[in-house]
Structures are given as structure tokens and as C-alpha cells.
Amino acid sequence: MSNAQALSRTETAAPKRRPDRRKPADNVTGWSFAGPATVIILGFSLIPMAWALMLSFTDSDLMTPGRNVGLDNYRALFQDPVFYQALRNTGLLVVLYIPASLIAGLLVAVLLNRKVRGIGFYRACFLVPYIASATSAGLLMGYIFDRDFGLMNGLFVKLGLPVQGLLSSPSQAMFVLTLIFFWTRFGFSVVIYLAAIQEISKEVLEAAAIDGASRWATFWHIIVPSVRSMTIFLGVWGLIDALQFFDLIVTTTKGGPANSTVTIVYYVWQLAFSFFTAGYGAAVAYVLFAGTLLLIVAGLLVARRRGAMR
Numbered sequence: 001m002s003n004a005q006a007l008s009r010t011e012t013a014a015p016k017r018r019p020d021r022r023k024p025a026d027n028v029t030g031w032s033f034a035g036p037a038t039v040i041i042l043g044f045s046l047i048p049m050a051w052a053l054m055l056s057f058t059d060s061d062l063m064t065p066g067r068n069v070g071l072d073n074y075r076a077l078f079q080d081p082v083f084y085q086a087l088r089n090t091g092l093l094v095v096l097y098i099p100a101s102l103i104a105g106l107l108v109a110v111l112l113n114r115k116v117r118g119i120g121f122y123r124a125c126f127l128v129p130y131i132a133s134a135t136s137a138g139l140l141m142g143y144i145f146d147r148d149f150g151l152m153n154g155l156f157v158k159l160g161l162p163v164q165g166l167l168s169s170p171s172q173a174m175f176v177l178t179l180i181f182f183w184t185r186f187g188f189s190v191v192i193y194l195a196a197i198q199e200i201s202k203e204v205l206e207a208a209a210i211d212g213a214s215r216w217a218t219f220w221h222i223i224v225p226s227v228r229s230m231t232i233f234l235g236v237w238g239l240i241d242a243l244q245f246f247d248l249i250v251t252t253t254k255g256g257p258a259n260s261t262v263t264i265v266y267y268v269w270q271l272a273f274s275f276f277t278a279g280y281g282a283a284v285a286y287v288l289f290a291g292t293l294l295l296i297v298a299g300l301l302v303a304r305r306r307g308a309m310r
Helices: 003-013 024-055 072-077 081-112 119-131 134-144 151-158 173-198 202-210 215-226 228-243 247-251 264-273 278-305
Strands: none
Touching (some): 081 173, 119 173, 173 215, 215 228
8 A cells, every 4th residue: 555545544544623612601702801802902092092083074173073184184293394494303313322222232231241240230220211200200301400409500501601592492492301211211222132132042142252352242242133123123112112202292392482392292192182173183183193003113124024023
């Protein structure tokens, strides 16, 4: 008997597997665990999103019933100079913050991946600003960068430099806020990179050292490729974080001076709760959501085509 005939008889004789049918009790047990989380997600995410979408087609002020205005709110965006200003400010924050947080986070993580005395304390120093209250950080930095009484201008005076406007200057305020935002957030990048570096095989690093590889060669050819997936994750995380930049503006500049620090999220908050144009604010929020989704999807597709994602 040939092997093919034997294999055919074996397959014929083997009983067919029936589809796995779980008992109703198993479904009840599963939903008893997943049910509360599902309800929370629906209640605090999907339902408000659907309500905001419907709100974006009205002229509601959140206090009186609004009337349906169709796409008027979305058309008004193209004629809104503050919206374009908020886009520029948010774009500047993204362009400055993400590369700085990735580069500095990786370099600091490499430095902290050493066995030296007190290394736990040094690691905690970079994490504390991230876990600290944004309100307290904003109030502290507002004092440090104050034009008249701030510590930064006091240092400039002692060094013989001219007094700077800082948070009071339309040309400097957004850069100062970006610096503050970087200081409060890049500790997260340090922690993630440090965890990824510690997962690199020690044998690989030892082999590179035996082969005479310099520190720069080890960093560029071993560490950087090994943490590539974490870089993509942190890039997406940083993009979402930057596009939601809000709390530090409230505690420092409140969008000023002259709308120079108004971001998209802060503008949405102003429209809904200061100007009472909630329908228009919802339209701006959905434009932000659509833009964020497109940027994330495009970034992931580019990373996958380049082989950065597996």
C-alpha cells in the first residue's frame, strides 16, 4: 500500500472534530468579568462620541435645545483664523516635542542602564515630573518663567543678559510651554526605553565588546534597532499626548498672549465652556479626532513597510 493511500485511509477513518461549543455557563462566567468593563467603555467612550458627533451638526450651547445646521460648523472652520492659529501651535508642539522626547529619552535610558551607586534615585528623578500633578507643575513653571518675578529672568540679569518675555511674549510663549511639556512628559520615554534596553541579550553586547565595537557603534547598530518597536510606540503615544495638550495652558498662559498658545484641545474647551458654542466646538473636536487617526494610521503603515514593525 502506498503512502498516499495509507494517508487517505487514515484521514477517512479519523473522526471529524466538531466545532467547539461552549456551555452557557462559560459565557455567563466570561461576561461576568468582561461585562463591567464593556459597560464602562460604552458609557464613557462610545456613547459620548456618538453624542458629540450629533452635537457637531447643531448650534447647541449646552443650555438650550439647538437646531440642526447641517455642515455649517465644519464649513466655518475654513474661515476661522483662531482655528488655524491653534493648528499651527499644535503642529509646532508636535514637531518639537516628539523628536526631542525620543532622542533624549533613549540617551538618558542608556546612561541610567548602569550599575552605579544610587542609580535608583537617579531613575526616580526622571520619573517624578511625569507622575507629578500637571496643575502643580504648571503653577511652579509659571513662577519660574514669569517675566517680572521669575527665577529664569533673575538668572538672565545676573548673567548680564536682557530680560525676556518668556510666557508673556507671543513669539516665545509656545516654545517655553513646549519646554515645560517636555520636562513633565519625557520621563515616560525614559522608563519605556530603559525597560527595552534591559531586555537586550547581554551575550550580544559582550560579543560586540569582544569584537572591538565602540560605544557609539554598539549604540547605533545594536541598541537602536533593538528598541525600534518601542520607538514606534512612544512616537504614537507622544503624538496623542501632544495633540491633547491642555492642562499646562490652563495653569500658565490660558491661551495667551494673543492666542499664541491656543492649541486645538484648548480651543475646543473655550468654544464649549467659555463661548458657549458647543456645536462648533464638537465639530473642531471631530476634526482633531479624524486628523489624529489619519496621522497614526499613516505612521504605522510607513513603519510596517520599512520593517520596523513585526
